[in-house]
Amino acid sequence: MKKLIRMAAAALALGVLVSIGAQEGHPLKGSWLGEWQGNSVHGDDILLILDWDGKAITGMINPGTDNMPLTRASLEPNGWVVRLEAEGKDKDGSAVRYVIDGKIENLELPNRSINGTWSSNKGRGTFTASRQ
Amino acid sequence: MKLRSVAHWCVGLGVAIAAPLAGAHHAVVAKFDDTKRTELRGIVTGVDWRNPHVHVFTNVARDDGSVENWAVELESTVLLRRSGWKHDTLRPGDAIRVSGPAARDGSRQVWGETVVATATNRQVYTVTDTGPLSPQAPRPTPRGADGKPLLGLADESGGYWAYPSSTVLVQMGANVQMNRDGVLARIADAPRVAPFQPWALGLYQHRQQRHLADDPGFLNCKNPGAVRQFQQPYGVQFVEDPARERIFVLIGGGNHNYRLIYMDGRDQQGQVQGDDDNPLYYGRAVAHWENDTLVVRTTGFNEDFWFTNGGLPHTDELSLVERFTRPDYDTLRYEVTVDDPGAYTQPWSSSWELRWVGGEELPVYFCQDNRS
Numbered sequence: 001m002k003k004l005i006r007m008a009a010a011a012l013a014l015g016v017l018v019s020i021g022a023q024e025g026h027p028l029k030g031s032w033l034g035e036w037q038g039n040s041v042h043g044d045d046i047l048l049i050l051d052w053d054g055k056a057i058t059g060m061i062n063p064g065t066d067n068m069p070l071t072r073a074s075l076e077p078n079g080w081v082v083r084l085e086a087e088g089k090d091k092d093g094s095a096v097r098y099v100i101d102g103k104i105e106n107l108e109l110p111n112r113s114i115n116g117t118w119s120s121n122k123g124r125g126t127f128t129a130s131r132q
Numbered sequence: 133m134k135l136r137s138v139a140h141w142c143v144g145l146g147v148a149i150a151a152p153l154a155g156a157h158h159a160v161v162a163k164f165d166d167t168k169r170t171e172l173r174g175i176v177t178g179v180d181w182r183n184p185h186v187h188v189f190t191n192v193a194r195d196d197g198s199v200e201n202w203a204v205e206l207e208s209t210v211l212l213r214r215s216g217w218k219h220d221t222l223r224p225g226d227a228i229r230v231s232g233p234a235a236r237d238g239s240r241q242v243w244g245e246t247v248v249a250t251a252t253n254r255q256v257y258t259v260t261d262t263g264p265l266s267p268q269a270p271r272p273t274p275r276g277a278d279g280k281p282l283l284g285l286a287d288e289s290g291g292y293w294a295y296p297s298s299t300v301l302v303q304m305g306a307n308v309q310m311n312r313d314g315v316l317a318r319i320a321d322a323p324r325v326a327p328f329q330p331w332a333l334g335l336y337q338h339r340q341q342r343h344l345a346d347d348p349g350f351l352n353c354k355n356p357g358a359v360r361q362f363q364q365p366y367g368v369q370f371v372e373d374p375a376r377e378r379i380f381v382l383i384g385g386g387n388h389n390y391r392l393i394y395m396d397g398r399d400q401q402g403q404v405q406g407d408d409d410n411p412l413y414y415g416r417a418v419a420h421w422e423n424d425t426l427v428v429r430t431t432g433f434n435e436d437f438w439f440t441n442g443g444l445p446h447t448d449e450l451s452l453v454e455r456f457t458r459p460d461y462d463t464l465r466y467e468v469t470v471d472d473p474g475a476y477t478q479p480w481s482s483s484w485e486l487r488w489v490g491g492e493e494l495p496v497y498f499c500q501d502n503r504s
Binding site for chain 2: 054080
């Protein structure tokens with residue numbers, strides 16, 4: 001029975017994987033869902049909305065009440081190295097400056113991921129997000 | 133018991149969703165490695181005569197006495213039929229010799245570059261179709277009631293455009309070697325193919341290094357939008373509707389879709405908020421005549437497909453100006469200027485010709501598995 005449940009989970013995961021919408025343009029464009037582990041200020045979960053206007057990468061972290069617009073973003077095609085910077089506030093209203101450094105993995109897949117680290121003046125940890 | 137049923141259902145659902153990928157169509161170069169040459173001798177066990185690729189299953193005896201079943205993959209039924217072959221050219225029990233590139237993944241599959249029926253020493257399933265013969269003297273361009281050239285049918289006998297002189301997109305003046313699928317002979321030539329932005333060059337090189345294995349036109353039968361519809365082996369057919377001031381471009385391969393070109397002077401806009409509300413595989417095309425040339429301007433593309441063979445990236449800022457001329461009955465000249473500031477540093481152009489295949493309708497070929 002355990003084997004059957006594992007097969008069911010794997011089959012569903014495969015199904016979900018091939019169902020994600022394609023995005024064959026700029027690799028960062030789209031919605032990214034993931035975790036910045038150990039973030040005691042904004043929680044472990046992160047949602048990134050990224051866009052490309054032909055000249056610059058723009059975007060938003062956690063759209064909603066805690067939204068933080070990106071202040072700087074870059075993508076280096078040699079190694080597909082990503083750097084995202086944003087500025088938010090903690091619950092006391094003091095500034096929290098974030099830097100996310102990562103690398104795009106599985107570039108060719110619709111659900112490609114960014115894996116790396118996050119750091120701020122309030123902490124640091126591992127970062128991972130997958131394109132939705 | 134209930135949990136077991138749910139688990140069974142989930143397995144079925146997952147496999148059902150994933151099944152199209154498992155049986156996916158592909159570019160030949162994506163699946164077979166030309167540097168891994170294989171030769172086989174065996175006995176045919178079956179012929180699977182269907183698109184997108186025909187397969188001949190063959191039992192091959194090994195030195196240790198064991199028998200392995202190999203799949204010999206061939207072109208589509210359309211291309212084989214045009215070359216005079218039939219589903220029963222080979223039958224179960226026939227002995228064959230096969231040579232060609234082996235599958236990249238090490239599975240028992242080979243691309244049937246050469247297939248020889250051993251009993252007769254006759255080479256079979258070769259694709260010899262090179263298209264219609266050119267007339268001895270050029271026939272005049274057919275014209276409609278308004279005097280403009282007809283890009284489509286001039287009479288009831290049928291016909292379409294195919295056999296493009298180029299199946300790849302390279303900026304004019306660049307001398308770059310690539311195969312018919314758009315795979316570069318030398319990856320170092322990539323920067324000369326088009327004036328890429330850095331990210332677009334990186335993505336193009338990545339796709340090339342993966343032998344175009346991720347092409348959604350094959351993997352998911354995505355539409356051959358933009359330039360790609362004029363690079364297809366199964367052609368395009370123009371259906372002109374002067375009463376409604378529009379031209380339909382029917383696509384012979386892929387998923388048999390069509391593109392709509394408006395001739396009524398309308399603005400190039402989407403339905404609600406310009407082109408942003410509903411980007412399309414074929415974009416929004418409006419056209420007018422400049423003397424004997426149809427000039428088509430298209431914007432409003434989505435980013436869900438590859439707009440040309442070979443994996444050149446584009447963004448939703450892609451804008452095309454295409455110029456169609458029919459200098460004689462049997463020739464269609466296609467010129468395109470690509471302007472995509474999201475992926476390229478400047479506009480760039482290319483051109484090629486297609487040939488008229490008269491007296492026939494578009495071949496029935498679908499990207500998905502089918503028996504046609």
